[in-house]
Amino acid sequence: MFDADGRSKPLLEVEGLVRHFGSAGGLFKPARAPVRAVDGVSFAVMRGETLALVGESGSGKSTTARLVLRLIDSSAGRIRFDGQDITDLSQRALRPLRQRMQMVFQDPFASLDPRLKVRQTLEEPLIVHGMGNAAERRARVDELLGLVGLSQHHADRYTHEFSGGQRQRVGIARALMLHPDLVVCDEPVSALDVSIQAQVVNLLKDLQARLRLTYLFIAHDLAVVKHMADRVAVMYLGQLVEIAPKHSLFANPRHPYTRMLLDAIPRPQPGEPSRHQAQAAGEVASPASAPAGCRFHPRCPFAIDRCRVEEPVLEPTEAGHMAACHRKNELAPWEAAAPAAASGSVAALRLALYAKRKAASTGTV
Numbered sequence: 021m022f023d024a025d026g027r028s029k030p031l032l033e034v035e036g037l038v039r040h041f042g043s044a045g046g047l048f049k050p051a052r053a054p055v056r057a058v059d060g061v062s063f064a065v066m067r068g069e070t071l072a073l074v075g076e077s078g079s080g081k082s083t084t085a086r087l088v089l090r091l092i093d094s095s096a097g098r099i100r101f102d103g104q105d106i107t108d109l110s111q112r113a114l115r116p117l118r119q120r121m122q123m124v125f126q127d128p129f130a131s132l133d134p135r136l137k138v139r140q141t142l143e144e145p146l147i148v149h150g151m152g153n154a155a156e157r158r159a160r161v162d163e164l165l166g167l168v169g170l171s172q173h174h175a176d177r178y179t180h181e182f183s184g185g186q187r188q189r190v191g192i193a194r195a196l197m198l199h200p201d202l203v204v205c206d207e208p209v210s211a212l213d214v215s216i217q218a219q220v221v222n223l224l225k226d227l228q229a230r231l232r233l234t235y236l237f238i239a240h241d242l243a244v245v246k247h248m249a250d251r252v253a254v255m256y257l258g259q260l261v262e263i264a265p266k267h268s269l270f271a272n273p274r275h276p277y278t279r280m281l282l283d284a285i286p287r288p289q290p291g292e293p294s295r296h297q298a299q300a301a302g303e304v305a306s307p308a309s310a311p312a313g314c315r316f317h318p319r320c321p322f323a324i325d326r327c328r329v330e331e332p333v334l335e336p337t338e339a340g341h342m343a344a345c346h347r348k349n350e351l352a353p354w355e356a357a358a359p360a361a362a363s364g365s366v367a368a369l370r371l372a373l374y375a376k377r378k379a380a381s382t383g384t385v
């Protein structure tokens with residue numbers, strides 16, 4: 021888990037990852053602009069940590085997840101798992117590594133076969149990988165049921181007899197059957213009732229500590245991210261715009277997009293459950309027609325001419341914190357919007373006023 025100097029080592033490293041979807045056209049089919057779903061994404065996930073990937077719908081989170089698990093091929097870039105470059109490994113060569121990389125899906129209803137009983141569902145990965153005899157598989161299923169808070173009598177039921185929360189527990193147990201190191205959780209609680217979400221999030225945290233799991237955790241819900249993550253990576257139109265330790269990101273977001281996401285968090289009324297969806301003000305462009313320069317510039321209250329032509333790169337702002345914004349050092353210190361003023365546009369206005377003041381005082385803009 022740690023190197024000789026006591027530093028945590030990356031379990032997963034992704035460098036310049038690209039995946040474009042699209043058609044080159046044909047005899048009767050016009051060529052379409054490729055969808056640049058993931059466009060030059062680099063990050064590392066350290067052993068035992070949770071890196072959360074957040075961003076609005078269509079920003080490329082699920083495609084990134086599928087790429088790192090080699091469920092789909094990349095157009096460019098490298099993926100290293102536990103120090104081994106797996107980018108071009110054949111499916112056969114990947115097989116032993118697959119056990120160590122598992123996924124928990126958003127929809128426990130769709131990801132489990134309704135024709136199978138829970139025991140069969142959980143045994144299946146062991147059988148596919150030729151692991152254990154019948155007695156050993158039975159014991160492993162019982163062990164996993166206990167770990168996820170279900171009991172042995174659940175094993176002989178069909179998953180359609182279960183609630184959403186119980187089904188997700190089965191989905192988690194299935195992902196853990198083969199003793200994985202990395203678990204990619206793709207919106208693991210967003211299909212569940214709010215009242216159940218916290219239980220499943222706590223279960224995932226508990227399992228991480230017990231089994232020393234590493235999570236790549238995809239979520240819309242910033243409240244869940246705040247609870248789960250060690251570090252947070254923010255995606256916008258196929259690119260990372262900010263990556264930082266959780267406390268640094270929530271305390272001092274450096275990208276205007278991250279600030280808009282945080283400011284767009286609706287404050288619940290007393291007694292009302294909170295739903296902190298990542299949704300900033302303004303329209304997201306399509307990844308098939310991403311704007312030139314900074315992709316966020318059409319929605320950014322700080323955009324200047326440079327932002328319209330020059331793509332910003334991720335650069336360090338403080339320890340472990342990186343942001344891709346030409347104006348990251350000009351933003352006012354972050355201060356979350358007061359509940360009454362919680363809207364993206366109010367925050368944007370406040371930031372814009374600060375930028376204007378700063379520009380006037382420095383004469384730089």
Ligand SMILES: Nc1ncnc2c1ncn2[C@@H]1O[C@H](COP(=O)(O)OP(=O)(O)OP(=O)(O)O)[C@@H](O)[C@H]1O
Pocket residue numbers: 041042055056057075076077078079080081082083084307
């Ligand atoms: N197989 C595909 N063919 C064509 N376009 C695709 C394909 N898969 C994803 N895309 C497109 O790639 C972009 C990124 O999609 P992706 O599902 O990765 O985003 P996301 O951030 O996970 O969104 P959501 O939160 O809605 O799942 C979207 O514009 C999507 O329509």
